[in-house]
Amino acid sequence: IEAAVTNSKTVDGKEIVVTGSVLTITAKNSRGTTTKEYVIVIDGDVNCDGYVNTADAVYLAWHYCDIASIEGTAAMIAATGNSKDTDVHADDAMRIVFKYLHWKAGDDRYVSKFGS
Numbered sequence: 001i002e003a004a005v006t007n008s009k010t011v012d013g014k015e016i017v018v019t020g021s022v023l024t025i026t027a028k029n030s031r032g033t034t035t036k037e038y039v040i041v042i043d044g045d046v047n048c049d050g051y052v053n054t055a056d057a058v059y060l061a062w063h064y065c066d067i068a069s070i071e072g073t074a075a076m077i078a079a080t081g082n083s084k085d086t087d088v089h090a091d092d093a094m095r096i097v098f099k100y101l102h103w104k105a106g107d108d109r110y111v112s113k114f115g116s
Contacts (some may be wrong), residue, residue: 016050039074057100061093086090
């Protein structure tokens, strides 16, 4: 089995996965080869920089007010937290702010008090 990530970004000399990165998994055996691709969505990473912070909430609010436009399906899902309803609502920005405020400093994973 082979795995590769494309569309990642380099930040501070480290390669990081961001919303819109693509994970490609290839499995080979005597019967053939199967390849699957998965687009990565980081809930709240609206600007696709790999981080969830207030910049994402501001970008989402700008989209809501028609000042800016969220581009791409993965970014829209990251904005709304929902792949079925990609309509942006004002409370989506608040959800991102809550996520950012409850991120454990120095931790490499998000721990939510709200279950998302």
